[in-house]
Amino acid sequence: MRHSLFFRFFLTLVLLGVVPTTIAALFLVATYHARIADAVSLEVARELLLNAAIQFFLIILFIVIIATFVAFIVSRNIAKSLGVLMRAAQKIAGGDLRTQIKVTSGDEVGKLAIFFNQMVSNIKEAQDRQEEISKLKSEFIAVAAHQLRTPLSAMKWSHQMLLAGDMGELKKVQTDILEKAEVANESMISLVHNLLDAARIEEGRFGYKFTEINLPEFLAHIIQEKSIFADERQVKLRLGEGAGERLLIRADPERLAIAVGNIIDNGIRYSLGGGLVDLSLKNEKSSAVIAVKDNGIGISRKDQEKLFTKFYRGAAVLHLETLGTGLGLFISKNIILSHGGDIWFESEKAKGTTFFIRLPKTPFPSFAPVLK
Numbered sequence: 557m558r559h560s561l562f563f564r565f566f567l568t569l570v571l572l573g574v575v576p577t578t579i580a581a582l583f584l585v586a587t588y589h590a591r592i593a594d595a596v597s598l599e600v601a602r603e604l605l606l607n608a609a610i611q612f613f614l615i616i617l618f619i620v621i622i623a624t625f626v627a628f629i630v631s632r633n634i635a636k637s638l639g640v641l642m643r644a645a646q647k648i649a650g651g652d653l654r655t656q657i658k659v660t661s662g663d664e665v666g667k668l669a670i671f672f673n674q675m676v677s678n679i680k681e682a683q684d685r686q687e688e689i690s691k692l693k694s695e696f697i698a699v700a701a702h703q704l705r706t707p708l709s710a711m712k713w714s715h716q717m718l719l720a721g722d723m724g725e726l727k728k729v730q731t732d733i734l735e736k737a738e739v740a741n742e743s744m745i746s747l748v749h750n751l752l753d754a755a756r757i758e759e760g761r762f763g764y765k766f767t768e769i770n771l772p773e774f775l776a777h778i779i780q781e782k783s784i785f786a787d788e789r790q791v792k793l794r795l796g797e798g799a800g801e802r803l804l805i806r807a808d809p810e811r812l813a814i815a816v817g818n819i820i821d822n823g824i825r826y827s828l829g830g831g832l833v834d835l836s837l838k839n840e841k842s843s844a845v846i847a848v849k850d851n852g853i854g855i856s857r858k859d860q861e862k863l864f865t866k867f868y869r870g871a872a873v874l875h876l877e878t879l880g881t882g883l884g885l886f887i888s889k890n891i892i893l894s895h896g897g898d899i900w901f902e903s904e905k906a907k908g909t910t911f912f913i914r915l916p917k918t919p920f921p922s923f924a925p926v927l928k
């Protein structure tokens with residue numbers, strides 16, 4: 557950058573100096589050559605011409621030296637100011653919004669620095685406001701979810717008592733209505749659990765108890781639990797590749813069941829009735845990779861970018877599946893990262909989606925990153 561600036565200045569200055577000097581010299585020689593040749597001998601004329609050529613060469617040399625010096629000073633000053641701006645911009649790109657540039661001059665560069673500082677302050681203010689709103693939102697949700705838990709549990713308990721016939725025999729139509737109420741109540745309870753889990757993750761209170769588990773066995777157990785939901789939606793759910801193997805990893809089975817369960821639930825829900833949710837397990841050198849493949853509605857490019865963001869729900873599912881918080885993938889990703897693993901997906905709209913979960917087989921660090 558600095559070299560190219562220097563070179564450009566140097567070339568401009570040299571051209572500005574050399575071209576007019578050369579033209580002037582040529583005019584001078586053309587004008588006086590004939591007269592000098594008439595007035596003095598050939599030898600003297602040659603000597604005069606040689607002297608003129610030497611003087612011309614010295615002037616050019618002088619111009620080049622001056623151009624080098626001026627180009628160096630100017631390009632160094634500009635490069636220095638640009639460097640300060642570049643380093644500050646780099647820091648901001650890295651997320652450090654406290655960066656400010658020291659304004660040392662009142663010229664254009666100084667004004668640019670003032671505008672730059674103002675821009676960074678405005679961005680920081682907007683970010684702080686956003687964080688404050690997000691914090692208030694999370695606090696409100698945590699409190700509301702807590703308050704909802706008790707009445708929902710009471711409702712569940714009442715439904716179960718009535719369905720069990722503890723209050724007397726029910727007619728078929730009454731049982732049907734109660735069962736529907738119970739399903740709705742169960743989904744409300746799971747929404748409340750999601751809300752509470754997300755709030756705990758944000759507060760750093762989502763603890764883990766790691767133990768050794770056999771992954772195929774663990775997945776078979778989750779599939780069994782999810783089979784009722786899959787049957788309701790007429791979706792076939794199975795563990796294909798890797799089912800019979802023995803693959804030990806260190807995990808918190810309760811938390812990992814939530815993470816994998818969310819992905820399976822999504823596969824079933826967003827298959828929209830019918831279809832297949834196919835789980836497979838790959839035993840790689842240092843990790844195990846679970847794949848959850850569905851042939852459902854797929855995910856649009858626009859939605860793909862924000863999928864793991866808190867409260868984000870794809871535009872396509874808002875009308876299809878009204879129940880949902882947009883927290884499932886946020887929670888799943890957090891849990892997988894806390895296992896030292898990784899989660900990603902491949903999807904094609906109207907064709908289907910495959911989620912991949914990589915979990916390390918070797919002991920992993922016990923960190924619990926919090927996603928924002």
Ligand code: ADP
Nearest residue numbers: 822823826854869870880881882883884885909
């Ligand atoms: P929720 O399912 O409650 O909306 P999630 O965080 O689990 O929230 O998922 C976020 C969004 O990702 C969903 O709203 C949906 O748009 C999209 N999504 C997740 N899994 C799938 C899938 N298997 N097929 C299609 N879309 C999916």
